[in-house]
Amino acid sequence: YAILFLKTILHVAGADAKVSDPERTWVVGFAGVCGEEYYPESLKLPMCSLENLGFPQNIIDELKVYQPGDSDVIEKFFNDTDKEYVKHARFSILYYGLRAASADGDLHPKELQAIY
Numbered sequence: 876y877a878i879l880f881l882k883t884i885l886h887v888a889g890a891d892a893k894v895s896d897p898e899r900t901w902v903v904g905f906a907g908v909c910g911e912e913y914y915p916e917s918l919k920l921p922m923c924s925l926e927n928l929g930f931p932q933n934i935i936d937e938l939k940v941y942q943p944g945d946s947d948v949i950e951k952f953f954n955d956t957d958k959e960y961v962k963h964a965r966f967s968i969l970y971y972g973l974r975a976a977s978a979d980g981d982l983h984p985k986e987l988q989a990i991y
Contacts, residue, residue, distance in 0.1 A: 877930070877934075878934055878937065880964055880967070880968070881902060881905075881906055881930075881934070881938055882938075882941055882943075883968055883972070884902050884905075884968065884971050884972050884975045885898075885899070885902055885938065885941055885943050885975070886943040886944075886989060887968070887972030887973075887975060887976050887986055887989045887990055888901075888902065888943075888972070888975040888976045888978070888986065889942075889943035889944075890943075890976070890983070890985040890986045890988065890989030891981075891983035891985045891986050892985070894942070894943060895978075895979040896979075897978040897979040897980070898975050898976060898978045898979050899938075899939070900978070901974065901975045901978035902938055902975050903935060903938050903939055905971065905975070906929070906930045906934060906935055906938055907929050907930070907935060908929060909929070909930070968990070969990055972986075972989070972990055973986075973987075973990070976989075
């Protein structure tokens with residue numbers, strides 16, 4: 876689930892039709908210092924901790940080239956609001972999506988709309 880979470884953050888940042896270099900750098904950097912922490916029912920979401928530093932290189936590499944809109948699986952993934960992972964991820968997507976989208980100094984109205 877964590878890679879879908881990270882790609883969703885890129886979708887928010889790219890809602891203004893492009894992911895700027897600062898936005899992508901923010902998401903890749905976030906993934907570089909945050910790793911997967913296991914929650915009840917095997918829910919995997921990014922968690923920052925000194926014991927669990929960074930996602931594997933293959934995930935970092937995937938984020939470096941991923942283009943929002945490449946997959947409709949993210950929209951389907953997070954529309955299932957009855958699932959535990961969606962309940963746990965909702966506020967994190969809001970927070971980290973806004974941080975990533977504003978990394979270039981311009982929080983576009985379409986980026987705000989993408990969160991809703």
